[in-house]
Amino acid sequence: MGGTAPPGGGDRWAMEARGLGKRYGRKWALRDCSFRLPAGAICGLVGSNGAGKSTLLSLAARLTRPTTGGLSLFGTAVTEDEVLARCAYLAQDKPLFPRFTVEETLRMGAELNPRWDRAVAERIVRSGPVPMGDRVGTLSGGQRSRLALALAFGKRPELLLLDEPMAELDPLSQHEIAGLLMAEAAEQGTTVLMSSHQLADVATMCDHLLAVADGRVRLAGAIDELLDAHRLVTGAYLVDGVPPEIARHTVVESRTTGRQFTALIRRQGPVEGDWRATEPSLEEVLLGYLRSPGTPPLLTADAQVTDEHEGEVAA
Amino acid sequence: MSATVTTGTGNEATGEGGKQPPRVLRGMAWLVWRQHRVAFLACLLLTAAGVANMLWERAATRDFLKNPRPGALAVDVAGLFANSSYDSAYQDGAWLVTCLPLAVGVFLGAPLIAGDLERGTLKLVTTQSMTRRHWLTVKVAAAALVTLVCSVALSAVYTWWWRPAHDLVNTGRWTDGVVFDTTGPMPVAMALLNLAVGIAAGVLVRRVLPAMALTFAFGFFVLGWLWDGVRLLPFTPRVITNPVEQGQPPVPEGGARFDNWTVDAHGGLHGFGTCFNEHTPADCRTNQGIVAERLDYFGFDQMNTMQWVDAGILLAVTVLIAGLTLGWVRKRSL
Structure with missing residues (x-):
């Protein structure tokens, strides 16, 4: 596990939140969040509307200050100015200056970023193809997204924060932008944290998952591990309530239809008895956790914040 | 494959031919200039036109003031002046100097940050490698600089033109806003105050047009009417x-x-x-x-002292408003 993470020091964790909370007025948008995201991960950030996805991304992008707790990127607190150069952020509506030309937009990237990589940005724009002389206001949604991504990747970020990058795009553009995103992230070794409502996108693009509900973390870790920790069990409905063999495990969600009992469980050892146990899909696990607020959250070993020092973790 | 071949053809600018101006401005200054260049240029050009016009009028007025009528009494000169085109030229000049603070507030101040808030580009700019504080500093400094250049130029030229005719313009009543607020340091202080109010309104309502309306209302009613009753209060006649x-x-x-x-x-x-x-x-x-x-x-x-004291009062209010606004922008959630 954690094979993608480069070894050593604070750089092992692209993001680490400790007791992170954000309150708007009286409402907590994010509350007591502690998790880690290993460097190199492509992480999907999922949850219902208002669950705190955008708030988390805003906190990481320094658009918002946390009310409680702390967030660090690659071992540096997000309050330090230097993290700005290390991460790129793409807001959901992909704001750009409509009266700038494409060329001027790229120049802005060059002017505002000391590590600007013009070749990367121009390659992304030209493979669009997005004409350099066009005004941004005249571009299509797909072209705008491409330009915004060019700006983000031209910055050569170590961490890329994307707020619903595929929303409002037609299917063709979605496919194109997803391909572009994956290719560039792989080439540059960028850690990506992207929020999405499209579970299919998350399943195909991401290797990590961070699920939030009601401002709290519900699931965090490598998707493989998360799925492996769960079983979907099916069997005959013989006794009232949850059968004892199943109750040994953590039952995330269960239902009975006629004489059949189905449950999503978090395994505590092997499943015994006359049950058919299959590995659930990402969607089944995710929906199970979002629908059952009572189930304790699950963070895989990689995603848990430990109080030990970095040296011990690396060893 | 075409992508690799066409490296270095950044100047293929299809739309407007040959536009590759030398890279004078860099970093945030370039962005601020590029984003607001229409407003900045408009202010500077209008000021230049106003200055040119006033210099022209001054040359014409000087001849009249030097030699109104040989041996004429002061009363007669006043009468001649009131009926001449010079009087209306001064009124036009004063009107221009009065309009400058309004224009600065409405067209420079109000959209300065409201535009970025409305379009969401504030999120774009402040998530590049430069801090929000830096962005804010450069942006406000640029707007303040343009405001200063315009108001100092207009005020200096108008004051220079008005001084030899101070007992004739507005029949010598220099305590009226039309003279008091258009000469010396007053237009500069008023322009800076309007700029600060425009920026604050933009930050408050987050939309360009309502912010412009608010700023105009402030400039018109508060600085136009309310100020009329305050201007002379600190002084003993x-x-x-x-x-x-x-x-x-x-x-x-x-x-x-x-x-x-x-x-x-x-x-x-x-x-x-x-x-x-x-x-x-x-x-x-x-x-x-x-x-x-x-x-x-x-x-x-007494006029000089009175103007500097009043300008000081307006500037203190300006600094207060600007400080509160900028402090809030630096901290607020976007």
Whole structure:
């Protein structure tokens, strides 16, 4: 596990939140969040509307200050100015200056970023193809997204924060932008944290998952591990309530239809008895956790914040 | 494959030919200039036009002031001036200097940050490698610089043009806004205050058009009307008292009348119109015990100090508003 993470020091964790909370007025948008995201991960950030996805991304992008707790990127607190150069952020509506030309937009990237990589940005724009002389206001949604991504990747970020990058795009553009995103992230070794409502996108693009509900973390870790920790069990409905063999495990969600009992469980050892146990899909696990607020959250070993020092973790 | 071949053809600019201006501005300064260049240029060009016009008018006025009519009395010169086109030229000049703060607030201040908030580009700019504080500093500094250049130029030229005719323009009443607020340091302070108010309104309502409307309303009502009642409050006028038989004391050369009173033997003040409409004013005055007439006025030599004090007051308000606004923008959630 954690094979993608480069070894050593604070750089092992692209993001680490400790007791992170954000309150708007009286409402907590994010509350007591502690998790880690290993460097190199492509992480999907999922949850219902208002669950705190955008708030988390805003906190990481320094658009918002946390009310409680702390967030660090690659071992540096997000309050330090230097993290700005290390991460790129793409807001959901992909704001750009409509009266700038494409060329001027790229120049802005060059002017505002000391590590600007013009070749990367121009390659992304030209493979669009997005004409350099066009005004941004005249571009299509797909072209705008491409330009915004060019700006983000031209910055050569170590961490890329994307707020619903595929929303409002037609299917063709979605496919194109997803391909572009994956290719560039792989080439540059960028850690990506992207929020999405499209579970299919998350399943195909991401290797990590961070699920939030009601401002709290519900699931965090490598998707493989998360799925492996769960079983979907099916069997005959013989006794009232949850059968004892199943109750040994953590039952995330269960239902009975006629004489059949189905449950999503978090395994505590092997499943015994006359049950058919299959590995659930990402969607089944995710929906199970979002629908059952009572189930304790699950963070895989990689995603848990430990109080030990970095040296011990690396060893 | 075409992508690799066409490296280095950044100047293929299809739309406008040959646009590759030298890279004078860099970093955030370039962005701020590129984003606001229309407003900046418009302000600077209008100022240049105004300055040119005033210089032209000044040359024409100077001849008149040097040699109005050989041997004419001051009263006649005033009459000649009032009926000439010079008077209206001064009025136009004053109007231009009055408009500048309004224009600065509405077209420079209000959209400065509201535009970025409305379009969401604030999120774009502040998530590049430069801090929000840096962005804010450069942006506000650029707008303030343009405001300073425009207001200093217009005020300096108008003041230079107005000074030799100070006892003629607005019939010499320099305590009126049309003279007081258009000369010396006042236009600069007003322009900076309007700029700060425009920025604050933009930050508050987050939309360009409502912010412009708010700023205009402030400039028009607060600085236009309310300020009229505040302008002279911090200052003490000079006093001349005459025995009642000599009538009202005349306003000294270059001075501006502030108030007239009638005074009784105990030093009590009465309205200057007391007994004015009586059949027998003398009897009336005897009945009321009025023995003297009094004039409150501001001497021309006071004007400079008064303008700097008022400008200081406006600038203090400006700094307060700007400080609160910028502090809030630095901290707020986007």
